[in-house]
């Protein structure tokens with residue numbers, strides 16, 4: 363289990379990561395989303411023991427990442443956002459290097475390497491030279507390298523950046539599979555749809571602050587309490603807007619493309635009452651519907667488009 | 671030895687891509703190796719036929735070492751930073767010591783090979799007095815007598831190797847701290863020009879040619895020689911005494927006394943004094959101590975910066 367306890371990083375005046383708290387369990391695929399400069403890479407580097415936190419810590423299966431970095435390192439696999447590979451050697455030799463560096467007994471290496479090659483779909487390239495691989499293959503090789511020592515936590519920093527749509531889908535499949543294998547997977551991205559369909563948990567970070575985190579469905583439901591109604595009036599909208607703004611549960615009306623978007627705090631009962639009273643008052647309404655929220659709307663609502 | 675060869679980093683640095691390079695472009699690298707080999711033979715022939723003195727041959731080898739040794743270490747760490755491979759390596763279970771010796775060990779092996787290549791060239795300065803066997807007078811062929819003795823030869827070889835070791839260790843440390851290949855290489859070359867040419871020139875100019883020779887001639891025991899060394903560490907003369915080229919020339923002066931590792935007996939007092947100073951060996955010890963210092967600094971840096 364990964365338990366993040368008040369992780370914080372300051373660069374002088376700038377607070378890059380502000381007191382993060384979250385917990386992940388085996389099998390969790392955690393999508394870590396935030397705009398550029400939100401603090402994703404900083405958080406991941408701290409978890410990977412490559413950067414010392416200003417305050418706070420995290421434990422992985424009870425091992426403290428700040429006080430016992432040497433003990434956690436064998437338990438985690440890390441794929442940086444920007445990385446290079448040793449050149450001039452073949453894919454197999456590259457993986458052998460890391461297998462030896464992680465002190466995997468010589469006798470087991472061949473079998474493990476064969477396994478990770480298969481998992482990452484690189485078996486056909488096992489004798490190719492590292493520098494001749496395409497970007498997507500290099501990405502997969504880097505992932506394969508992070509898997510040779512069978513880590514329990516995988517930290518993947520924007521693993522899909524720079525990949526074509528097909529390779530993106532493949533890497534998503536792979537991540538899903540890793541979650542199914544019982545690993546804790548933390549994937550960062552600044553594009554939400556990329557994560558939406560294979561993460562069971564997400565965390566949204568902005569300006570170093572974890573605005574919300576938890577199980578995807580629960581977050582969407584939570585946000586639904588704050589629903590948006592789309593009302594399309596016939597004729598002049600002004601009187602209707604004035605009328606709506608007097609309603610108790612309404613706290614904001616926006617006009618877009620002739621439709622009114624009403625921020626509505628009530629439940630379904632209140633929603634039905636509103637419609638009935640509007641019609642009763644003689645407003646002519648062509649359409650009245652609730653905007654269904656998906657993860658992306660949640661994201662847009664929470665982050666308000668602020669970029670640090 | 672087995673534990674050494676288990677170090678994957680050492681194996682990669684030593685053979686990693688060299689072997690593959692041969693496999694991939696045998697013709698190209700065959701031509702390069704052939705060219706280097708022919709150049710070596712040409713130099714060997716020139717040195718042998720022109721019967722150049724020992725100091726000149728040693729200076730030539732030292733110059734090659736000064737030029738080539740930086741190439742063996744100038745990118746040991748900086749390349750890892752520049753190619754972004756370092757983080758992956760830092761997270762493996764290799765200890766700081768293994769990383770250090772993996773890199774330094776490979777560089778030292780190359781310095782060792784270069785030193786061995788210098789041996790045949792230094793051996794050409796051995797002058798042989800061969801008496802032709804005359805069957806009628808029945809004269810027995812005299813035992814070969816050389817004027818380059820074992821002392822001078824060993825001192826020259828250790829001078830070469832230890833200077834290379836110093837440059838390589840310094841290069842490793844610089845590439846660790848500067849993090850830039852280009853800065854490291856230029857610092858190494860410029861530093862050598864500064865320390866080996868510019869400083870001695872300045873010293874000789876401003877000390878109006880005072881080299882301490884008259885004092886050296888007065889030294890009559892190893893104890894005095896030792897005290898002299900310690901004392902000269904605190905004078906500007908150390909600029910000359912720690913210069914391997916200067917040491918090579920002084921070694922030449924040892925030759926006429928046909929020194930045989932024992933005390934006294936010589937008529938040429940200056941060269942006796944040089945022997946008591948262990949000329950060549952003293953420098954080697956100093957270089958190796960400095961090399962160890964830089965290796966230690968790199969080790970400390972690794973432990974501190976990367977919590978290894």
Ligand SMILES: Nc1ncnc2c1ncn2[C@@H]1O[C@H](COP(=O)(O)OP(=O)(O)OP(=O)(O)O)[C@@H](O)[C@H]1O
Nearest residue numbers: 373378396397398399400401402403404405552670
């Ligand atoms: N070494 C550093 N020194 C000073 N500030 C830094 C340093 N590294 C990161 N920062 C700052 O910390 C903040 C978070 O950076 P971080 O790289 O974690 O963002 P990110 O979420 O990974 O962004 P991106 O999506 O662009 O990768 C940024 O404001 C950045 O400028």
Ligand SMILES: [Mg+2]
Nearest residue numbers: 402403404443
């Ligand atoms: Mg980032």
